[in-house]
Each structure stands twice: as structure tokens, then as C-alpha cells.
Amino acid sequence: MSSPATAELLARRERALGASYRLFYEEPFAPVRGEGVWLYDKDNTPYLDAYNNVASIGHCHPAVVAAIAEQSAQLNTHTRYLHPSIVDYAEDLLSEFPEPLDNMTMTCTGSEANDLALRIARCHSGGTGIIVTRWAYHGVTSALAEVSPSLATGLPTASHVRLVDAPDSYRKTGDFVASVKAALQDMQAQGIKPAALLVDSIFSSDGVFSPANGELAAAAQCVRDAGGLYIADEVQPGFGRTGGQRWGFARDNVIPDLVTLGKPMGNGHPVAAVVGRSALFDQFGRQQRYFNTYGGNPVSCRAAHAVLRVLREEDLQTNARQVGDYLKQGLQELAERHPLIGDIRGEGLFIGVELVTDRHTQTPATACAAAIVNGLRRRQVLISATGPKANVLKIRPPLVFAKEHADLLLERLDQTLNDLG
CATH class of the missing domain: 3.90.1150.10 (Aspartate Aminotransferase, domain 1)
Structure with a gap:
């Protein structure tokens, strides 16, 4: 049973916070x-x-705590000023990616990263169509909620979004590549030009699947042939979590056009990024402005760089x-x-x-x-x-x-x- 103090905090939370805030477990953990x-x-x-x-x-890793404290005591500001922390980190992180992926833009959250990636994809393709899996989760902005069917059962799918079967290795129902092809054909029939295939590289919300049989590569090529991009959402599977590779997409021997990062990047500090081909960032930058007040600030970069070093050192x-x-x-x-x-x-x-x-x-x-x-x-x-x-x-x-x-x-x-x- 919850203690009186926990019950009181829960009651205060329910009064002060919106109904969409939810807790894990029948007995809340504090x-x-x-x-x-x-x-x-x-x-x-x-x-x-x-x-x-x-x-x-690991929670409260000393290297990350020290990096945040040290930089916070010196300076924290936005990226409109010249500072080495973001450049040092970008150069180091990009060394972890295949050579074509040579540019990075930093944000604060995985949602912001996926939102920016979709903007870049639409700028490049001239299209609006997005393909995601049937129970995907990619973020909480308005644009991302439309491509995150797991957020609400029965939520109508936006007209530019197509849902495809995840590669279910257990039930073996559906065919991921065939489903992507069908989605592209349906878009064409409806006069919708495809912009991107956005996929969590371990299909975590769909039930955790880890194909390594070329399905991701084949699906990505179908989308590219139709003028769109392949965006690998590495917010959950990235940074070595899958063990055999630093990034989940590498398991299927495919190089994405854009990669989105978040959650584990700062070990709890809010920092995220989009990594991709410089030509895509150049094209986007010529046509649209993008600025993120906190994305890439010195404290965030120092925290993220500490995480990267610990991943290697340990x-x-x-x-x-x-x-x-x-x-x-x-x-x-x-x-x-x-x-x-x-x-x-x-x-x-x-x-x-x-x-x-x-x-x-x-x-x-x-x-x-x-x-x-x-x-x-x-x-x-x-x-x-x-x-x-x-x-x-x-x-x-x-x-x-x-x-x-x-x-x-x-x-x-x-x-x-x-x-x-």
C-alpha cells in the first residue's frame, strides 16, 4: 500500500497536472x-x-554529473555564439557514423529531432507522404502525433500518413517490404508524393523486432526510388544498446538518409539530434530557417560528450x-x-x-x-x-x-x- 505521503503527492499531482500525465504501475513508484x-x-x-x-x-554517472556542473558554472548559451563544445561533440559523434552521414543538427528532444527530420524530408522530396508502422511511436508534437498511432487507439490516420506491418518474426503475419510497396502505390493513386519512411530500428512500440534479413534495406530503396528518404529513429535502439552495433540500422546493413537521436544521448539531460548527409542539410538550410534556443547549448554538449566517452571507455x-x-x-x-x-x-x-x-x-x-x-x-x-x-x-x-x-x-x-x- 502507498504511504500517506505518497498518496498526498499523488492527489496534488492529479490536481495540478493535466489528465494526459500518466504513471507506471498500479502502485505508483516514487x-x-x-x-x-x-x-x-x-x-x-x-x-x-x-x-x-x-x-x-547508469543513473547519475559521475562523469556526466561533473561535466554538467562544470559547464553550468562557466557558461550556458545558445548556438548563435561561437563555442567549441558543439563542434567538438559533433566531430566526435559523427565519427561513429558511416561516412555519408557527415552533418548534424542538435535539438532538445527526440520529438524535435523527428519533427526536423520530417521537415528536411519534405523539403528534399517536395512531398508530404509519411510511412510508419501500425503501432509506431515517434514523438509528441502535432506532426509526430499524426505518425504515432500508439498514442491513441482509434485515432484517425492523417490523409498523408500510411501505416505498414512491422516485420513480426513471431507471428509472421504480413510482409514489411510488400506493405511499404503497397503504401507507396496507394499514395500514388491518391496523388500524394512520398516524403519519408520513418522507422524505429528495433520496432519497440510494435513489440520489439530486430530484422537482419535485408528488409529495412529493401524498404528504404523502395521509398528512395519513389523520391522519399529513409529516416532511422534511433532514439531508443541507438548508442550501442543492441550490442552488436552502435546503431540499430547497422544490423540490417543499410545506411539511412537521416538518423534521429535522443533519450540516452545525455543520460537524462535533454539533448537530441538529427544526423544525415550534408547535401540534405544544405538544401534545407537554403530554403528554410531552423533555430533551437537550447539545442546544442554548451551544457547539453558537454553532457552528451561525457556519455559518448563513457560508452567507449567502459x-x-x-x-x-x-x-x-x-x-x-x-x-x-x-x-x-x-x-x-x-x-x-x-x-x-x-x-x-x-x-x-x-x-x-x-x-x-x-x-x-x-x-x-x-x-x-x-x-x-x-x-x-x-x-x-x-x-x-x-x-x-x-x-x-x-x-x-x-x-x-x-x-x-x-x-x-x-x-x-
Whole structure:
């Protein structure tokens, strides 16, 4: 049960904040501090964070805290003044991308990054049509809400947006490339010129899928042949999370026209970016103005640069691969004892566990997923659920997650599954 103090804070929150603000868990969690993979409540009870990719290198990493504090004490201003921090960071970050992707524009959030990427795509193509997956999430601006069907069930799709099937490796329903081709044909029939295919590289909202069979490359080429661009949304899968590569799109051996970054880029500090071919930025810059007051400010750049250095120095991408493989093996062993687990998928430390009431019919076990998420919260482990039916456990911990943390997660997941019978 919630404490009186928690109940009072919840009541104040509901009075002061809009109805769209929502909380995780039946019993709201109120952390007061964080360190590494742990979050602590007011009683100093530790909770294993197996969900937050925002704090990608661990909560309150000393290198990021120091960078923010040091730069905040010196100067923070916008990018209309010359300052080395944004240039130093841009040069270093761009070295992590394939050679054609040689320019960057910084924003504050992934939503702003995706919004800007769509503007660039429309400027380049002269079109308005956008293709996204059926349960995609790409941001919260008006333009992004129109291409984020997961935000509201039954929300009418904008006339310039086409929804396509995600590459479902479990049910094997639909065909991603064929779906993209059909969307392009429908746009042509309706007189809509395509601007972009916008895809989360691990299809996280659609249920966590990680194709590596050329589907993304083939779909991207279809869109390019029609005059549009391929935008890789790396806000969730980027920065080494998938283990085998720095960016999710690299798994499918495809180079996007534009890449959007956010969440883990600053380890909790609001910083994001669009990376792409310089020709696209040049074309856009000649035709339109873009300015972001806080995007690329010195404090944000110092925070983001600290994150990038820690990723390299602590070899967190390798850790994501090794611990992710270890965790998936442990989940496979749980699946042998618990028929509720229908499928385990994902890459590195981005794992989806699909729950079904019957493995033959593959019926989504939505209620069971909610029970497990809340049951784990009561056992001091934090995860979430995703997918159109909210029946896929979403495991996406900070990249400093170690095998001992995976063992604890597996132990408590086993206990929670046993509770369901």
C-alpha cells in the first residue's frame, strides 16, 4: 500500500497536472535518488531498473554529473555564439557514423529531432507522404502525433500518413517490404508524393523486432526510388544498446538518409539530434530557417560528450551484447517451465518477451503482462510492457546492467510467473 505521503503527492499531482500525465504501475513508484542500475525510494529501498534507457550509462554517472556542473558554472548559451563544445561533440559523434552521414543538427528532444527530420524530408522530396508502422511511436508534437498511432487507439490516420506491418518474426503475419510497396502505390493513386519512411530500428512500440534479413534495406530503396528518404529513429535502439552495433540500422546493413537521436544521448539531460548527409542539410538550410534556443547549448554538449566517452571507455556496447545474450538464455530457460512465455526476441539489452495464453493460437496474454509488470514492481524490479496488445514485456535496462543483475531479474520474474500459476 502507498504511504500517506505518497498518496498526498499523488492527489496534488492529479490536481495540478493535466489528465494526459500518466504513471507506471498500479502502485505508483516514487524514487528519490539513483545510482547505476538502481533507483531508491525514500526508505532507501533499492529497485532494480530494468527499463530506463534514458540513463543509458547508469543513473547519475559521475562523469556526466561533473561535466554538467562544470559547464553550468562557466557558461550556458545558445548556438548563435561561437563555442567549441558543439563542434567538438559533433566531430566526435559523427565519427561513429558511416561516412555519408557527415552533418548534424542538435535539438532538445527526440520529438524535435523527428519533427526536423520530417521537415528536411519534405523539403528534399517536395512531398508530404509519411510511412510508419501500425503501432509506431515517434514523438509528441502535432506532426509526430499524426505518425504515432500508439498514442491513441482509434485515432484517425492523417490523409498523408500510411501505416505498414512491422516485420513480426513471431507471428509472421504480413510482409514489411510488400506493405511499404503497397503504401507507396496507394499514395500514388491518391496523388500524394512520398516524403519519408520513418522507422524505429528495433520496432519497440510494435513489440520489439530486430530484422537482419535485408528488409529495412529493401524498404528504404523502395521509398528512395519513389523520391522519399529513409529516416532511422534511433532514439531508443541507438548508442550501442543492441550490442552488436552502435546503431540499430547497422544490423540490417543499410545506411539511412537521416538518423534521429535522443533519450540516452545525455543520460537524462535533454539533448537530441538529427544526423544525415550534408547535401540534405544544405538544401534545407537554403530554403528554410531552423533555430533551437537550447539545442546544442554548451551544457547539453558537454553532457552528451561525457556519455559518448563513457560508452567507449567502459565498453558498454560489448557489455550490452554479452549480458543481453546471457539474459536471453536465462529467459529461454524460464520459457521451458512457463508456457505463458511465447517468444523471446530483441538484441543486446533491448529484449521483448511476448506472453500468450496459448502457444498454438498465440493469443496475447495482456492481463498477465500487466500482472507481471506490477508483480515485479512489488518485488523491487522495474520493467514495462509494449506492443499493440501490451503483452510484450519490455526489458531495456541501463547499459551497465551486469550478469548479477540479470540473475536477480530472472529470479524475481520466475517467482512472479509462479504466482500466476
